[in-house]
């Protein structure tokens with residue numbers, strides 16, 4: 174094996190130097206990819222997911238269930254919000270992205286919304302909130318200025334507007350746009366929220382919108398928080414950033430809580446993004462207690478002697 178490897182790496186043949194270098198790079202990349210895949214916790218599942226994703230095999234629901242779609246976390250939140258709405262007899266929902274930047278997330282939400290409308294016959298409206306000018310100035314250490322800078326993620330507005338088919342863009346600082354959003358748009362109940370404002374201060378303003386009239390929310394809302402895992406650089410923790418905003422919001426509200434999705438974390442195979450899903454529970458919502466399970470659950474004794 175080593176002889177073959179040596180021959181491949183150092184073989185002299187009539188290829189140009191450029192071609193030889195390129196061949197070596199591809200070879201090394203392939204070995205790296207292969208070892209990454211082999212040492213992944215579930216290599217066969219990963220291979221299946223990649224294959225199904227790449228070749229779009231099966232129905233949208235099948236692919237979403239495997240996580241074999243772009244941004245499975247977005248699709249997951251929207252799908253299950255629509256499913257909950259359907260169970261509650263609500264014909265239309267809204268989904269929100271806090272922090273749009275170039276707009277890749279909104280374009281992705283449009284894709285999921287279109288597919289999910291076909292699967293579940295629930296209408297879906299999309300709202301994207303952003304300054305349009307990128308990140309505002311960080312207010313203090315809680316906005317993680319060692320990681321973010323004012324002006325990051327500016328939007329090319331005309332380009333994005335040409336690309337979007339159905340989303341509503343809400344421009345301005347969230348501290349202002351959150352104040353009259355419900356009056357201005359009278360949105361269908363919000364069922365899913367993608368939080369990607371990066372900052373503690375902006376996220377807290379966004380979360381304060383959850384204090385709005387209950388008609389604007391499903392009794393349980395799916396949330397994805399983009400910036401609560403990260404790496405050794407961001408070092409997200411409970412005392413800064415989006416995590417602090419969640420903790421403060423929970424501390425200030427008795428009847429509304431943003432809670433972990435333990436049912437995802439208990440699955441046999443846990444995807445990294447499962448750690449970023451939170452469910453906002455509106456305990457006093459008039460539909461919170463509506464029964465949504467199977468009509469008649471019974472567990473008769475199996476071994477009668």
Ligand SMILES: C[S@@+](CC[C@H](N)C(=O)[O-])C[C@H]1O[C@@H](n2cnc3c(N)ncnc32)[C@H](O)[C@@H]1O
Nearest residue numbers: 272273274278303304307308326346347369375
């Ligand atoms: C990381 S980017 C969003 C990326 C986007 N979700 C995606 O997936 O491509 C964060 C965005 O949040 C926006 N943002 C942060 N604080 C804001 C605030 N106070 N008001 C409005 N927009 C804000 C910034 O303008 C920036 O575009």
